Amino acid sequence: MSLNKLVLDKNIALVGNSDSILDEEYGELIDSHKQVVRFNNAITEGFEKYVGSKTDIRVANPYILEDHPDHHVNK
Secondary structure: OOOOOOOOOOOOEOOOOHHHHOOOOOOOHHOOOEEEEEOOOOOOOOHHHHHHOOOOOOOOOOHHHHHHHOOOOOO
């Protein structure tokens, strides 16, 4: 039996999806990190100067995966 493990770098950006992130242009700073983690269905397209465009890890509630057409999981 093999176990997979998640390895996180020390240079990581955890990006929340509150609308307050649009108050500042953090896009370049966020994308400069080695790893970028985003939550649920946080949208980046069209907001790159605020939130960046890079996503290495997506953390989502199960209902998000069911409701989003790009993230359907076969049952």
